[in-house]
Amino acid sequence: xxxxxxxxxxxxxxxxxxxxxxxxxxxxxxxxxxxxxxxxxxxxxxxxxxxxxxxxxxxxxxxxxxxxxxxxxxxxxxxxxxxxxxxxxxxxxxxxxxxxxxxxxxxxxxxxxxxxxxxxxxxxxxxxxxxxxxxxxxxxxxxxxxxxxxxxxxxxxxxxxxxxxxxxxxxxxxxxxxxxxxxxxxxxxxxxxxxxxxxxxxxx
Ligand SMILES: C[S@@+](CC[C@H](N)C(=O)[O-])C[C@H]1O[C@@H](n2cnc3c(N)ncnc32)[C@H](O)[C@@H]1O
Numbered sequence: 001x002x003x004x005x006x007x008x009x010x011x012x013x014x015x016x017x018x019x020x021x022x023x024x025x026x027x028x029x030x031x032x033x034x035x036x037x038x039x040x041x042x043x044x045x046x047x048x049x050x051x052x053x054x055x056x057x058x059x060x061x062x063x064x065x066x067x068x069x070x071x072x073x074x075x076x077x078x079x080x081x082x083x084x085x086x087x088x089x090x091x092x093x094x095x096x097x098x099x100x101x102x103x104x105x106x107x108x109x110x111x112x113x114x115x116x117x118x119x120x121x122x123x124x125x126x127x128x129x130x131x132x133x134x135x136x137x138x139x140x141x142x143x144x145x146x147x148x149x150x151x152x153x154x155x156x157x158x159x160x161x162x163x164x165x166x167x168x169x170x171x172x173x174x175x176x177x178x179x180x181x182x183x184x185x186x187x188x189x190x191x192x193x194x195x196x197x198x199x200x201x202x203x204x
Pocket of ligand 1: 056
């Protein structure tokens with residue numbers, strides 16, 4: 001099956017298993033990460049959340065201060081986000097197929113989502129993110145920490161697909177695209193983990 005269909009149908013099925021309406025106890029992690037971004041932004045500015053899931057926690061936190069647009073490929077996730085974060089704007093779309101006018105957003109966040117996009121499509125997606133960001137705009141994004149592409153037959157109750165490069169590759173891609181990397185951190189999960197980047201679009 002097309003990897004995008006595996007992901008879409010998978011999250012439709014496991015939306016609640018992945019995160020309840022109240023969250024899963026990881027909300028304080030997200031709040032901590034976002035607390036390093038939000039003071040850098042003017043209140044009321046536009047922020048894009050790619051792979052927003054059910055809107056909890058990041059879109060919900062961001063919508064307290066900013067105009068949030070969330071994008072997700074799963075109709076179930078988007079329906080929940082619309083209900084859980086009524087002051088956000090949510091679009092059901094493939095983040096590699098959607099487009100926005102240049103310089104639309106002061107920041108883009110994306111947590112645990114680009115790792116589901118086929119690797120060959122990720123450099124173009126990152127180039128689009130640069131274009132969608134305003135001058136000096138910020139990117140807060142988790143990526144793979146080590147490289148792996150594959151599927152699991154039963155992840156939380158559905159088949160799921162992941163595809164990611166390693167941290168050094170993401171660092172190189174972001175730098176080549178003109179991002180200044182402010183920090184990168186290892187976020188442990190199980191036997192492995194993810195890398196979390198805070199970067200600024202460099203206009204020099
Ligand atoms: C692991 S969940 C993370 C959700 C949320 N960002 C969070 O951290 O709680 C990954 C989300 O990315 C979405 N996603 C994966 N591939 C996508 C794509 N190509 N376009 C849009 N959304 C996608 C999935 O549907 C899913 O809701």
